[in-house]
Amino acid sequence: MATSFVKDVKPYFSAKDQDHMLNMAGMFDLWNAEDVQNNFDDILDSLMAGRMPRGNPWPQDKRNTFKSTFEAWRSGGYQP
Helix, strand or coil, rough: CCHHHHHHHHHHHHHCCCCCCHHCCCCCCCCHHHHHHHCCCHHHHHHHHCCCCCCCCCCHHHHHHHHHHHHHHHHHCCCC
């Protein structure tokens, strides 16, 4: 089964993460597949470098798991 945004990617982002990126930083909506797709590289770079989520970076194992999931979503054609 293909990796999907709703089932596999979106659950990584909390309401706090989404609010910060959309309303406080004014950047993009982490709960919107198109916004996340358009900012794919920046999101992945920021998460892997520990700059995201702001103030509460994920442990390395969660970052690695997310990276695999996120890249599978891209290679699968960004399924909704």
